[in-house]
Amino acid sequence: MTDSLLSIRDLTVRFRLPQGETVAVDGVSLDLSPGEVLGIVGESGSGKSQILYAMMGLLAANGRASGQVSFQGQNLLALPPGDLDRVRGDALSMIFQDPMTSLNPYMRVGDQLAEGLIVHKGMAGTQARAEAVRMLDRVRIPDAAARARRFPHEFSGGMRQRVMIAMALLAKPRLLLADEPTTALDVTIQAQVLDLMAELGRETGTAIILVTHDLGVVARLCDRVVVLYGGRVMEEAPAEVLFDAPAHPYTRGLLAAMPRLETALTPRLGTIPGTPRSGGAVTGCPFVDRCEVRLPRCATDRPPLRDLTAFGPGRRAACHLTGVS
Numbered sequence: 001m002t003d004s005l006l007s008i009r010d011l012t013v014r015f016r017l018p019q020g021e022t023v024a025v026d027g028v029s030l031d032l033s034p035g036e037v038l039g040i041v042g043e044s045g046s047g048k049s050q051i052l053y054a055m056m057g058l059l060a061a062n063g064r065a066s067g068q069v070s071f072q073g074q075n076l077l078a079l080p081p082g083d084l085d086r087v088r089g090d091a092l093s094m095i096f097q098d099p100m101t102s103l104n105p106y107m108r109v110g111d112q113l114a115e116g117l118i119v120h121k122g123m124a125g126t127q128a129r130a131e132a133v134r135m136l137d138r139v140r141i142p143d144a145a146a147r148a149r150r151f152p153h154e155f156s157g158g159m160r161q162r163v164m165i166a167m168a169l170l171a172k173p174r175l176l177l178a179d180e181p182t183t184a185l186d187v188t189i190q191a192q193v194l195d196l197m198a199e200l201g202r203e204t205g206t207a208i209i210l211v212t213h214d215l216g217v218v219a220r221l222c223d224r225v226v227v228l229y230g231g232r233v234m235e236e237a238p239a240e241v242l243f244d245a246p247a248h249p250y251t252r253g254l255l256a257a258m259p260r261l262e263t264a265l266t267p268r269l270g271t272i273p274g275t276p277r278s279g280g281a282v283t284g285c286p287f288v289d290r291c292e293v294r295l296p297r298c299a300t301d302r303p304p305l306r307d308l309t310a311f312g313p314g315r316r317a318a319c320h321l322t323g324v325s
């Protein structure tokens with residue numbers, strides 16, 4: 001891809017454990033164009049968060065990432081910590097699941113927002129604080145100037161999450177990583193917060209990787225979607241076609257298990273018979289035990305992630321049964 005903002009090649013994340021090594025992300029490759037919104041879906045433990053943590057240099061101490069994460073021409077996995085810090089405060093930003101763990105409880109909200117602009121953009125204090133108030137206003141915090149002088153605990157959950165969005169987008173990053181950014185919120189507020197994030201992302205030209213369990217959110221906000229299972233990409237497709245014509249048996253299972261879009265406010269991933277596997281490093285397909293259409297070779301041969309030209313442009317799937325006629 002020539003206009004790629006992000007190009008991930010063969011990203012693998014391993015964790016050292018007393019009983020041996022576990023593979024949480026197993027050879028993931030994907031590309032992202034400027035301004036694009038990519039959804040990553042998959043059941044709990046499929047490796048969604050670890051992809052983002054590896055990109056941000058935030059893996060747990062027993063974790064190690066290999067492969068390549070090229071972002072604006074630099075391999076993030078090979079950057080010295082100081083350089084990675086600069087990228088993180090400027091072109092790359094992340095919103096975490098729980099805003100309280102990322103906001104400093106002892107610092108006024110306006111000062112926290114301004115700090116990033118002062119440190120990373122070299123802005124003067126007064127100008128940075130004015131920018132912070134303007135951004136709080138943009139994320140619809142009422143009476144933003146007064147609110148900026150308050151502490152995080154004086155905000156409701158929904159407001160704190162909007163403060164996180166303000167903080168993440170203040171530096172106008174090229175790429176925003178959002179890991180289940182609204183699961184802690186009421187369903188009605190979730191939709192508002194996500195819509196706002198996407199709207200501001202469009203305005204600033206920020207590309208977004210949105211990790212979610214919620215296929216309804218993917219349908220509404222994402223240009224493209226990657227389906228992850230056992231640390232591997234099972235399928236990739238433009239969001240609007242994935243729902244009409246899923247190519248991988250795992251994706252078909254997820255969609256069949258999902259409540260109908262129009263009847264449920266927030267359709268969640270449903271249940272497919274069997275237990276999701278984690279740990280990676282299987283020889284065949286990680287979904288083989290739960291797959292209803294498996295072939296004998298699925299247990300032994302790893303299905304490569306192939307382009308599915310017959311399914312239309314931008315489609316890939318890792319299944320021995322898909323794409324061969």
Ligand SMILES: Nc1ncnc2c1ncn2[C@@H]1O[C@H](COP(=O)(O)OP(=O)(O)OP(=O)(O)O)[C@@H](O)[C@H]1O
Binds near residue numbers: 044
């Ligand atoms: N520090 C660690 N040591 C060992 N294994 C770990 C560690 N951190 C994560 N894992 C494992 O990595 C795998 C992938 O975890 P990850 O957090 O990426 O899942 P996820 O897809 O984000 O799930 P969820 O939807 O629940 O957030 C899981 O099997 C998890 O147990």
Ligand SMILES: [Mg+2]
Binds near residue numbers: 050179
């Ligand atoms: Mg996670």
